[in-house]
Amino acid sequence: MLKMNKIHTFLFCINLFLFLGIDNAHAQNDSLVYNERFGLYLGADLFKLARTSYDDNYSGFEINGDYRLNDNIHIAAEIGNDNYTFEESNLLVESSGSYIKLGANKNFYTNWIGMQNMIYGGFRVGLSSYSQTLKQFNFYTIDNTFEPEIQVVDREFNNLSAIWTELQFGFRVELLKNVFAGAHVQLKVLVNETDLQNFDNIYIPGFNITNDFNALGAGWGYSIRYLIPLRTKRKTQAINPGK
């Protein structure tokens, strides 16, 4: 599974580089003129869809959108649903629920005229509403005189919620007109979660897996987006032969 992730990542990044050369600016007299498109980007996360098909312990999706406010700032949101089964030798836990993330991205990349690619950083606040079921466990013991039997409990923890903050770093490339592919990583800090009686939040939809040591989490995504242009802004750039 890990290997497949890496191969997918690799192929995806290779594809992106192949398409980087697209340039649809055109020359007019002695300067370049281009109508830069502003509007709503709508898309879906490809990683979650892919994982749904190859990982028996996961199903889910994410729809994302962002609106370009000005040259560099996009307000952004994601909504999604995650169902994940945590399966380790001592624990079998099912988590499922929905989440929403709200925030903004800032583009740090200066495009050549005619291109609307992005390298961006972003900030989100995430909210998740979910439930968790402890299906079964084994008592942990360092002695094997009495091999612990599997305890099947089917214990439900409902109406759980969590809030976290998230930093995103990613890039986005226009593959075809108005069609953008992107990849990003997520670094998160859990701010609040429902405390459980004699148990823990193992997986929080949207936040991803938690850990025993701190409130940090991580994730990543590959997205495909369609730009619905709502307005354009005329950009010109002088042709400078000396450059």
Added chain:
Amino acid sequence: MNKNFVKHSALLFLLCLFFSCERDDICPPTTPTTPFLIIEFFDVAQSDENKAVQGLSYIAEGTTDTIPLGNTDSIAIPLNTNLNTTRYQLIRNTNNPDFINADEVEFIYQISEVYINRACGFKAEFRDLSAIRQAENPLTNNWIRSVITEQINVENEQNTHVSILH
């Protein structure tokens, strides 16, 4: 193609790879998990004096292995988390065929589940502990004179849970 874009993308690509590697959690050996039962042996004539058992060994119920412990006045043995009772044969003078003597002790308890963390999962703690020596006929055949439950709950291995007088 813009060099800067390639450089940044490559960096991000490396980050993607980094996050692909999920570490499996491993329960550290220093984490207290399901506790052992701590038994201390005392002199029946002077019950505040520890008294070592010569050639002590045990056989756990349902197993055939004799586990040798040597000459000792304190042992730690596991309790069965699948049942509410565990029986042990405690054997004195294991290596001396003339004086070998096996007594059976039964431990009865309730099990409670205590969550530790993701890596270790749950541990068992034992409540309402009682310990019974199986009486033999005649009673003088028992090398164990008396069994005393010192701690009714077995939650850790810091204290002696059961005292045995012999």
